[in-house]
Amino acid sequence: MRGRLIFTGQLAFTLLVAAFLAVPAMLSMSAGVTVNYFRGLQSGVTLNWVYQVFDLYSEAIARSLLIASATLVVTLAVGVPAAYALSVRGGRLSRLVEEVITLPLALPGLAIALALLLTYGGFGSFRRSWLVILAGHVVFTLPFMVRSVMAVFATTDIATLDEGAASLGASPWRRFRDVIVPNARPGILAGSMMVFTLSLGEFNLTWMLHTPLTKTLPVGLADAYASMRLEIASAYTLIFFVMIIPLLLLMQLIADPEQRR
Amino acid sequence: MSHKSFLWLCLLPLAVVTTAFFVLPTGRLVVAGADGPQGLGGYFAIVLEPRFRTTLINTLVLAAATTLVTLIVSTVAGLFLQRNRFPGRSVLIAVLTFPLAFPGVVVGFMIILLAGRQGLIGDLTNRIWGDKVVFAYSIYGLFLGYLSFSIPRVILTIMAAVAKLDASLEEAARSLGASPWAVQRDVVLPALGPAFVASGAIAFATAMGAFGTAFTLATNIDVLPMLIYTEFTLDANIASAAALSVGLGVIAWAILALARSFSGGTVAAAG
Numbered sequence: 075m076r077g078r079l080i081f082t083g084q085l086a087f088t089l090l091v092a093a094f095l096a097v098p099a100m101l102s103m104s105a106g107v108t109v110n111y112f113r114g115l116q117s118g119v120t121l122n123w124v125y126q127v128f129d130l131y132s133e134a135i136a137r138s139l140l141i142a143s144a145t146l147v148v149t150l151a152v153g154v155p156a157a158y159a160l161s162v163r164g165g166r167l168s169r170l171v172e173e174v175i176t177l178p179l180a181l182p183g184l185a186i187a188l189a190l191l192l193t194y195g196g197f198g199s200f201r202r203s204w205l206v207i208l209a210g211h212v213v214f215t216l217p218f219m220v221r222s223v224m225a226v227f228a229t230t231d232i233a234t235l236d237e238g239a240a241s242l243g244a245s246p247w248r249r250f251r252d253v254i255v256p257n258a259r260p261g262i263l264a265g266s267m268m269v270f271t272l273s274l275g276e277f278n279l280t281w282m283l284h285t286p287l288t289k290t291l292p293v294g295l296a297d298a299y300a301s302m303r304l305e306i307a308s309a310y311t312l313i314f315f316v317m318i319i320p321l322l323l324l325m326q327l328i329a330d331p332e333q334r335r
Numbered sequence: 336m337s338h339k340s341f342l343w344l345c346l347l348p349l350a351v352v353t354t355a356f357f358v359l360p361t362g363r364l365v366v367a368g369a370d371g372p373q374g375l376g377g378y379f380a381i382v383l384e385p386r387f388r389t390t391l392i393n394t395l396v397l398a399a400a401t402t403l404v405t406l407i408v409s410t411v412a413g414l415f416l417q418r419n420r421f422p423g424r425s426v427l428i429a430v431l432t433f434p435l436a437f438p439g440v441v442v443g444f445m446i447i448l449l450a451g452r453q454g455l456i457g458d459l460t461n462r463i464w465g466d467k468v469v470f471a472y473s474i475y476g477l478f479l480g481y482l483s484f485s486i487p488r489v490i491l492t493i494m495a496a497v498a499k500l501d502a503s504l505e506e507a508a509r510s511l512g513a514s515p516w517a518v519q520r521d522v523v524l525p526a527l528g529p530a531f532v533a534s535g536a537i538a539f540a541t542a543m544g545a546f547g548t549a550f551t552l553a554t555n556i557d558v559l560p561m562l563i564y565t566e567f568t569l570d571a572n573i574a575s576a577a578a579l580s581v582g583l584g585v586i587a588w589a590i591l592a593l594a595r596s597f598s599g600g601t602v603a604a605a606g
Contacts, residue, residue: 080515084415091412092430095483098445099434101455105448112453152352155345163342171346175353180588181361182544184560185580188567189360192367192577209356216352246341275438277547282567292547296440299551304453311444318436 103315105308123309130302131294131310138291141204142273145211149269152212153219154262158254160220161227162236172224176217183278186213191282204288210279215269222265223258230257260328267325271318368581371574380575381582387562394559397474398542401481405489405538406531408482413493414523428494435487439480439547446480446552447471472553480548485538496530497523529598536594540587559583 106124110117128135156175160168178186190210195201235257239249255262277292284293291314298307371377381387416428434442450456451471460468470476500523508518546560554561559579567576 081419084411084419085421088412088415088427088431091408091486092427094449095434095486096430097455098448098483101448102444148352152348156349159342159345171349174358175349177588178357180540180591181584182546182560182580182587184544184546184563185364185584186357186360188563188577188580189364190356192573193360193363212352213357216349220349240338246338250341250345271436275436275441277438277440277550278545281546281550282564292438292440295438295444296547296551299440299444299447307444308448311441314441322433322436 099315102308102311105305106312107309108305111304111308123305124313126306127298127310127313130306131289131291131298134289134294135291135313137204137288138274141208141211141290142270144208145215145273146266146270148208148212149216149219150262150266153216153265154223154255154258155250157220157223157227157258157261158232158250161224162233172220175220178213179217183210183214183276184282186210187279187282190279202285202287207280207283207288207290210283211273211276214276214279215272218268218272219262219265222268223261226258226261232257264325264328267321267328271321271325274318274321275314364577365581367574368578369574371572371578377574377578378582381579387579390557390559390562393474393557394543397478397481397558398539400478401485401542402535402539405482405485406535409486409489409493409534410524410527410531412486413490414497416490417494417497431490432487434483435491437484439484439545439549440551442480442484443548443551445483446476446548450476450479472556474556474558476552477549477556477558480552481538481542481545484545484548485541489534489538492530492534493527496527500526532594533598536590540590543590544583544587 104115105111107119107121108115108117109120109122156171160172187210190206191201194206194209200206232254235253236249239253240246244252275292276290277296280290280293281296284290289297295307295310295314298310302310368377369375373380381391412431416424416431434445437445448454449471450469452469454469454471457467457469460466471479504526505518505522508522509515513521544560546564549556549558549561550564554565560583563576563579563583566572566579
């Protein structure tokens with residue numbers, strides 16, 4: 075009897091927390107397709123707001139996809155070889171390098187953006203292009219890629235595999251391509267999802283780095299929240315949800331199966 | 336090419352990118368912080384100047400409150416979800432962790448829908464008491480926003496930690512006659528200590544440094560990131576913005592480093 079009561083109490087509490095998290099998201103999704111949010115769903119269902127968002131912000135959404143893809147390419151090219159070298163070398167220097175590249179996770183995005191602005195504000199064409207946003211996103215997401223790949227190397231004894239291939243006469247480049255990268259696949263996949271999702275939603279850095287001509291999806295969101303009617307802001311949020319939900323589901327699928335028991 | 340030089344080659348892109356876009360800019364930021372009229376004194380303004388000090392205290396209180404409430408809520412929910420099997424459990428977990436990928440701006444909008452002018456709480460209180468309760472555009476709205484930002488992350492950490500707990504310890508405590516409450520207090524909660532420290536530090540650092548949520552709710556909320564933003568964009572006071580963001584960065588980094596030395600795990604902020 076008592077156990078039953080405790081169970082019900084805890085369940086009610088957990089449901090309340092879930093409601094706190096989910097109800098606003100559901101409100102937002104329904105508001106995005108409601109003719110008039112103030113009058114509620116009986117005013118009718120429409121896709122007009124969604125179309126209007128595409129009219130207003132399709133460029134920002136496309137730019138975000140471009141930046142997220144470019145960020146992914148750079149973090150792969152830079153992060154995977156680095157994770158390999160850091161894992162195999164070990165030692166003090168590797169730990170120091172790891173420490174430095176994970177520092178951006180501890181620093182507020184605002185500080186990193188300010189630092190980039192102070193350093194590259196004078197380089198007009200770089201400052202005005204989307205490349206400065208790319209630089210910020212790479213700095214911010216690189217540690218996720220490096221750590222994700224290193225985590226796989228830590229469990230597969232990559233050094234022994236590497237030495238084995240070397241003793242068979244494989245060149246360093248061939249070993250990297252045919253032994254290291256295939257073994258790192260789960261980490262590369264998880265890291266890629268993480269990097270892409272983070273870049274797509276990044277605001278703290280991007281708000282400081284963007285110009286009126288280089289708005290991204292989240293910058294557009296902030297703009298819509300501040301100056302558009304609630305239905306348009308909601309429709310835009312709905313589009314963002316539709317974009318990230320497949321990414322999230324994929325991430326959960328490749329995440330450690332222990333969590334899904 | 337020798338193995339050793341290949342490894343150096345692998346590190347080269349990382350060295351170039353990190354140096355150009357992180358190490359040099361951060362160095363520039365630290366120098367800029369001491370470049371104002373007060374020189375190095377600019378760095379002490381964060382505690383000496385009353386206006387900055389009030390903001391710093393506000394931010395610390397907000398971050399501490401967020402951390403405390405997030406830990407309590409997530410522990411109750413996380414323990415429950417990991418210990419019980421019932422229909423709908425996986426859906427509930429999905430709902431609780433789905434907001435993990437919401438950027439701060441979206442979290443801010445969620446709070447506006449909940450407690451803003453056209454929000455749910457205002458609507459309900461208006462119907463019940465005829466008085467609209469609206470608190471989204473204040474530090475209370477920000478607190479609510481950081482809760483919904485942090486709870487999903489912390490719940491995941493706590494659930495993973497609970498899954499790794501040694502059930503035989505609780506068994507032993509029970510067989511020695513400990514009450515269910517005593518088992519929780521003396522066995523379960525202490526064992527979750529490292530998870531509390533690690534995830535609490537992340538919640539704290541995020542609540543200190545995040546910017547998007549506050550920006551969406553109201554630009555006049557008196558917290559450190561908003562102060563830096565207004566110093567930089569509205570007052571064009573670059574030295575003080577730089578000094579404040581270095582100060583904010585040092586606090587956030589120190590808290591995470593401290594937590595890491597306690598819990599031994601990997602700790603990082605996000606968002």
